Amino acid sequence: MEIGFIGLGLMGRPMAGHLLAAGHALHLWARRPETLEAWRDRAGVRLHGSAADVARYADLVFTVVADAPDVEQVTLGARGLAEGARPGLIVIDMSTIAPAAARDIGRRLEERGIEFLDAPVSGGETGAIDATLTIMVGGKQTVFERARPLLECLGQTITHIGPTGAGQVAKACNQILTAMGIAAVAEAFNFARASGVDPARVREALLGGFAASRILDAHGQRMLERNFRPGFKAWMHQKDLRIVMAEAQRLGLTLPGAAATTQLFNALVGSGGGEEDSIAVLKLLERLSGYSDHGNDPSP
């Protein structure tokens, strides 16, 4: 199949690689041309001068960019996908953007005869590299069925949630659960430590009961090892929480736990921790308890 791919960053690069490895022809364009250098002269890859040019050759185009204005620019902007699209082109946006923005972009693409799926992912860089991403899809069932074999090259749990925007709603729910989950483990570990109790023993005991979660297991272990390398950067989690809270305000929804957790991520990013993994909220809480950043000894 002729596949376009736009957004060759931390997540997009391994994802495009999986599609190429599965035998598809790749059509690439990048907003920063240097991004394309690694792909030049690779068999099965063709580089283009614009998103519109990618659309002229592709049956289906993936976009994996940062936020709604980027998706809009690449799809509907000058020399964007819509300008070059043949009838029946499918655009699959795997970025995390507001549900309302996804619905708007989807509607405007459909008006031009272009099919659209919002298909945000969870699982981070590791999930992209191992092709074990969780993919939450919004859009027409028929389009989803056509895209499914390609999504199966990228992820493990692929769920059609509902109409356009529903993928982004599920992703927002995912970010509420992961942010509050990370905050809960960080608060519990700091509570244990300040009480003179080994958080490793607490984690072990709690994994056997109702408090068990993948976050307590995997992220909890990384907190114990004091491994704050991203993974998923704190500023990106903060950005996703901004989407959640803006949508809650629009809908008139109260989200007390997510709101408090957003404040925690604001403080983490504000105090210089944005480039670390979002589990670095533990270090923020420790600093507020008078512990040093190395985590082994209370500060003098």
Next chain:
Amino acid sequence: MEIGFIGLGLMGRPMAGHLLAAGHALHLWARRPETLEAWRDRAGVRLHGSAADVARYADLVFTVVADAPDVEQVTLGARGLAEGARPGLIVIDMSTIAPAAARDIGRRLEERGIEFLDAPVSGGETGAIDATLTIMVGGKQTVFERARPLLECLGQTITHIGPTGAGQVAKACNQILTAMGIAAVAEAFNFARASGVDPARVREALLGGFAASRILDAHGQRMLERNFRPGFKAWMHQKDLRIVMAEAQRLGLTLPGAAATTQLFNALVGSGGGEEDSIAVLKLLERLSGYSDHGNDPSP
């Protein structure tokens, strides 16, 4: 073994039954005498007129009561366990109380030659009935080893966390994780619904990724089925969060997520939901979004 058991409520009753079934002799006393009626004339059971009398016959006594003043009264109060104890008696308190209170009671019992373990549990009434409780134990390692065969009659995951009070610290951590976990799932489900998306699809998708947890799985399913029967009552979870927040204030710890969640439980209990399961926070959030309590139709 001659075993005393005090606190034959929702949790204590099935637990005492497991010990009896394992072949131990049970010595019972209850603050409300009618509680004992069901145990009269049962083989292997002897009823007593005071906690002190129980201690005169028992090698080991379990207490499963509501809060620290109850534990103190039963152990150190008038006609309490300490008055009748033979040297070397082991008292295992499985109530959820403040770590500082457990340390204080443990110290005062030890001064009288009585061994003490704090061994709070997680897993609710189902866990007590099925003997699948998570048991978090604080106290001396040697005493823990002697008690372990009995604890294995009651639970599945039995962990020695550290010295006296450490069991209660782990339980406090457990209550932070479960309260925030329930709040996160309730907030996410209400967000999905208000966005026109089926929470059941969201739950299914998210169980395949990093947001997966026993709470999303089991409690999420009960929320979908609108089954708010306890389980674990909201007022008890609120009580446990009061312990967590009081301890945090004593230690100078910031717990922003747990604090916001405590407010949510305060509102749930304050608005009359204390006797429902703590997952009824979903209904509270729904009411604040203008949905009716039946959950199927938005209120007019």
